[in-house]
Amino acid sequence: xxxxxVSFFSLILFLxxxxxxxxESGTEDAASGSDDSNTDTTDSTENxxxxxxxxxxxxxxxxxxxxxxxxxxxxxxxxxFEEKHPHITVKREFGGWNDYWDKLTTQVAGGNxxxxxxxxxxxxxxxxxxxxxxxxxPYIDSGVINVDxxxxxxxxxxxxxxxxxxxxxxxxxxxxxFNTAVFDKLGVEYPDMNWTWDDFKNxxxxxxxxxxxxxxxxxxxxxxxLTPNFKYFVRQKGKLLxxxxxxxxxxxxxxxxxxxxxxxxxxxxxxxxxATTSEYFEVPLEQSLIVEQKIGIGGIPANQIHLYQQQFDExxxxxVRQPTMSGGENGEFIEGAYLSITxxxxxxxxxxxxxxxxxxxEEAGKxxxxxxxxxxxxxxxxxxxxxxxxxxxxxxxxxxxxLPIAESAPYPPKGMSEIEQAFMDTSYxxxxxxxxxxxxxxxxxxxxxxxxx
Numbered sequence: 001x002x003x004x005x006v007s008f009f010s011l012i013l014f015l016x017x018x019x020x021x022x023x024e025s026g027t028e029d030a031a032s033g034s035d036d037s038n039t040d041t042t043d044s045t046e047n048x049x050x051x052x053x054x055x056x057x058x059x060x061x062x063x064x065x066x067x068x069x070x071x072x073x074x075x076x077x078x079x080x081f082e083e084k085h086p087h088i089t090v091k092r093e094f095g096g097w098n099d100y101w102d103k104l105t106t107q108v109a110g111g112n113x114x115x116x117x118x119x120x121x122x123x124x125x126x127x128x129x130x131x132x133x134x135x136x137x138p139y140i141d142s143g144v145i146n147v148d149x150x151x152x153x154x155x156x157x158x159x160x161x162x163x164x165x166x167x168x169x170x171x172x173x174x175x176x177x178f179n180t181a182v183f184d185k186l187g188v189e190y191p192d193m194n195w196t197w198d199d200f201k202n203x204x205x206x207x208x209x210x211x212x213x214x215x216x217x218x219x220x221x222x223x224x225x226l227t228p229n230f231k232y233f234v235r236q237k238g239k240l241l242x243x244x245x246x247x248x249x250x251x252x253x254x255x256x257x258x259x260x261x262x263x264x265x266x267x268x269x270x271x272x273x274x275a276t277t278s279e280y281f282e283v284p285l286e287q288s289l290i291v292e293q294k295i296g297i298g299g300i301p302a303n304q305i306h307l308y309q310q311q312f313d314e315x316x317x318x319x320v321r322q323p324t325m326s327g328g329e330n331g332e333f334i335e336g337a338y339l340s341i342t343x344x345x346x347x348x349x350x351x352x353x354x355x356x357x358x359x360x361x362e363e364a365g366k367x368x369x370x371x372x373x374x375x376x377x378x379x380x381x382x383x384x385x386x387x388x389x390x391x392x393x394x395x396x397x398x399x400x401x402x403l404p405i406a407e408s409a410p411y412p413p414k415g416m417s418e419i420e421q422a423f424m425d426t427s428y429x430x431x432x433x434x435x436x437x438x439x440x441x442x443x444x445x446x447x448x449x450x451x452x453x
Contacts, residue, residue, distance in 0.1 A: 055087040061114035063093040065100035067285040115345040119338040135163040139352035149379040166338035170373025174228040181315025186210040200323040204270040207296040219297040221271040223262035224427035232331030246413035274431035306391035332406035337372035
């Protein structure tokens with residue numbers, strides 16, 4: 001592996017305890033910042049704003065990816081920070097997942113990247129290895145960013161090449177979600193937590209055949225996702241996406257097997273056609289295929305369970321593991337969302353102050369809850385437990401069950417975003433029938449090897 005596997009024992013134990021003890025006293029629609037919690041942050045706010053009105057005006061830019069609900073949450077957290085620090089204005093920028101990374105790449109190349117950027121484990125190498133992110137260690141050492149309540153494993157997950165290039169907002173895991181109402185309506189049994197790829201294929205076909213509605217498919221087409229889906233698939237075969245020296249860690253046969261499985265489902269009408277998959281790829285969550293009940297199964301990170309639950313009047317949004325490989329290894333990797341500061345920031349200290357507020361302020365934690373996973377700070381997790389509704393509790397239950405079998409993901413080499421795009425292009429060329437599986441795979445391998453060189 002590229003990286004020595006980090007021990008997540010403390011994090012696992014912590015999340016298991018949370019999963020066991022968290023109550024269901026909260027409601028999904030509770031106003032996170034206006035509850036009757038016993039924790040009072042008024043004094044700390046007054047202390048921080050005292051004497052700040054005469055400071056020089058500063059503007060910092062903050063960008064993130066997400067849906068409409070996330071925008072509201074992050075705007076509220078930014079508003080809190082501005083109230084504490086009246087001389088600092090937080091200019092906000094956000095977008096959908098793919099658009100976000102495309103825009104950020106352009107901004108970094110053009111020297112006008114935001115000060116604070118949402119960062120992800122799969123993309124951090126592209127930015128950190130090019131010197132686009134600063135080392136946050138000086139701000140941690142000075143106490144501007146406090147990680148005292150973070151498990152060491154969570155702190156270490158933000159390090160690359162010895163530098164701390166990002167701080168965890170939340171830790172999560174991917175899986176497959178479904179709405180119980182859809183399964184009940186079709187008379188299909190729910191998927192098992194430890195299902196196999198064969199089980200998954202059979203369930204997708206069963207759902208499709210049980211429905212008499214045109215334009216309904218058993219599952220989303222996940223063939224175009226290098227991460228997490230194909231990454232889990234090759235991990236179950238005892239491989240990684242990349243070797244220690246930064247080359248492809250899987251071979252031609254692995255990709256062919258992957259695409260043949262999805263092509264079989266496509267031919268049987270159990271997943272959407274290529275045009276439908278492309279049309280819905282970047283739509284907001286509330287307009288997604290699964291919310292519109294055009295599919296029965298879809299892949300998401302566990303922290304989004306409650307967001308999808310809010311879209312349904314009937315049924316319960318539940319989650320099971322990514323399908324497993326019979327006789328294979330576990331595929332799970334620890335996932336998460338992070339905050340970084342760009343090299344070109346003219347106000348890195350103020351940016352660090354904002355990160356500290358985001359991950360440590362109690363009022364921010366009450367708004368964030370589990371928005372991008374379980375908060376990095378154990379103190380904040382304990383704070384938000386009583387505020388969680390049933391759907392968010394299911395997130396913690398899922399994490400407590402899957403984290404013990406997961407490992408820390410090795411960071412990919414530089415060029416990961418280009419390789420992901422090449423993988424997606426390959427998938428669509430197959431789905432649209434433009435190329436045979438074998439020819440498309442050969443083209444991908446040539447392109448990927450060129451990028452990595």
